[in-house]
Each structure stands twice: as C-alpha cells, then as structure tokens.
Amino acid sequence: MPRVNIIHAGFGGDPNEVKFTYLDKKNEVKEEICERAFEMFNAPLELLNEEDSMIAVAYRTEKLRSLSVGDIVEVDGERWLCKPFGWQKEEEYLKENPGEGDIFMRKVENVPGVSRSIG
Numbered sequence: 001m002p003r004v005n006i007i008h009a010g011f012g013g014d015p016n017e018v019k020f021t022y023l024d025k026k027n028e029v030k031e032e033i034c035e036r037a038f039e040m041f042n043a044p045l046e047l048l049n050e051e052d053s054m055i056a057v058a059y060r061t062e063k064l065r066s067l068s069v070g071d072i073v074e075v076d077g078e079r080w081l082c083k084p085f086g087w088q089k090e091e092e093y094l095k096e097n098p099g100e101g102d103i104f105m106r107k108v109e110n111v112p113g114v115s116r117s118i119g
Contacts, residue, residue: 010070034073034087041067
C-alpha cells in the first residue's frame with residue numbers, strides 16, 4: 001500500500017511540511033493516487049464512497065484547506081505537483097522552471113475559464 005503525504009506548497013506554503021498522511025489501499029499508479037487525493041480533499045462527502053469519505057473526514061477534521069494547484073502529493077517518496085491540468089513530477093517541473101519552486105510565484109498566463117475541477 002502506497003504511503004501518501006499531502007503537502008500544501010501552493011500559495012507560498014512550505015514545500016517540506018507534510019500536512020496529512022494516509023495509506024492508499026486502492027491504487028498503485030501514482031497519477032491515479034494523486035487524482036483520488038484531489039477528489040477526496042475537494043469533493044462534497046456525499047459524492048465519495050465509504051472508504052474515501054473516511055479519509056476525507058480525517059483530513060477535514062484537521063481543518064486543512066482543499067488540495068489546490070501548486071500543492072504536492074508525495075507517493076512513497078516521489079513528489080507530484082498539482083497543476084491546472086493534471087500532475088507532474090516535481091523534479092521535472094523544477095528542471096523546466098528553474099528558480100522559485102512555488103507555482104504561484106511564477107508569471108503564468110491567465111486563461112479565462114480554465115481551472116481544476118472534479119470530473
């Protein structure tokens with residue numbers, strides 16, 4: 001079972017501070033684990049299955065904000081950056097965008113009508 005750490009690096013957060021940890025009993029593919037985390041920590045509880053709802057309740061009990069663009073989902077030590085569209089390994093993102101690691105600190109083109117949503 002993969003160990004999943006949630007890191008609120010977006011909005012200028014600490015990219016090394018783990019805010020929440022859980023074990024993923026459903027998935028092995030890291031991108032699927034990231035998508036599941038995004039859904040659990042954003043969707044209304046009534047839209048989640050029982051297992052996901054239990055994890056989401058534990059997360060929300062800690063009074064944590066939703067998982068957002070710029071945050072990191074670490075799966076068994078491999079860090080994945082939440083982007084406006086999908087996920088990217090943090091190390092690849094940092095190679096492509098040298099300098100400040102916070103995705104919100106960059107000059108990014110604002111495209112009207114584009115945002116992450118729960119499918």
